[in-house]
Amino acid sequence: MAPMVQTRLYRTGELEREDVAFNELDDLVRQEGVTVWVDYTSPTPDDLAGIEKVLGLHRLAVEDAVHDHQRPKLDRYPTHLFLAAYHAELGSDSDELKVSEIKALITKRALVTVHGPT
Template sequence: MARTRLYRDGDLEAEDFPVADISDHLADPTAVVWLDMAAPTEDDFATIGEELGLHRLAVEDALHAQQRPKVDRYDTHGFLNAYAVHLDTPSGELQTIEVSAFITEQTLVTVRKSDDFDIDAVVQRWDDAEDLAGSGVGYLVHGLLDYVVDSHFDAVQQRRSLRLRKSLVTLRRVDYQDVYDHVLRASEWTESLRDLVATIRDTQLNIQGNRLNTIMKQVTSWAAIIAVPTAITGFYGQNIPYPGLQQPWGFWTSTIAILALSGGLYTVFKRRGWL
């Protein structure tokens, strides 16, 4: 079912009139007409396409889903394709909802590929800013794009830093570049979240590295302490005469040296926080 609106001199004059009446309204240069079509067929486009001089390639893009976000300029009209997004909170999945629009000096024709696109929300934005209706078709296009970009921003605000990383990349890919102020904010949120995920991972790796360094310091410190008695007893175990050989004072000298050097190393390592 098609929906229609007629604005004249910035005032909403009629709604839901027959599509066949559009040509009569457009005869008045002060009139602006909006036509909305949900999942139209080629037959639906036959009359309106000829009347508005819609280009065949643009009509094909409007009829087929999964077109890239774009703005094309033809001789008699412009063609716009964009994506609104919706975040499914329980699953964390990001859904994209495609919408196309034909733009002439007096008309805006919106083409929704499915009823998932909330056209009522767009109409509400127009009604909330009815003081701007005197701007003509630009007023209608701005309301449409403002809704599309705000859906991106709302989805980013419901972020989950790790589970939504894939969805945020999808959001960035379908992001539309008009209504620049809102798009820029959505892009900055997306980039900051990706940086946050990378920072969390780097922090985890740094913590693991610090723990490993602490363990290595402790192992090295104890190895140095154990090496002292090994070195001294090994030295005195050589088959050559040495001071204190077979004398009590030689035994006590080596024992005191072991204890003093080991205790000294322990104190040094303890003060440095290695033990």
């Protein structure tokens, strides 16, 4: 199954557009006032290789982003942060606890989120 990828471009805090093409990211993340959000659902390491290069992400952070069952943590790298966190909620029609894992790679002008299917 191919990963689902959604992108959004914010300029000075306002949503400017969605579905930003990957080949635009390198130029966009160099512009002042721009933040790009790239949201991946179930990516592989190969799926993240391009964004790793464009944003200068550390290989270990990218590996952690694609592997499930990370411990909750915040790792600092010279150019970015890596966050692994969990969300838990009680089902509205049952007493079943649903736990979801999300990972984030955070730079000055980009947010990359990685999660499983919802």
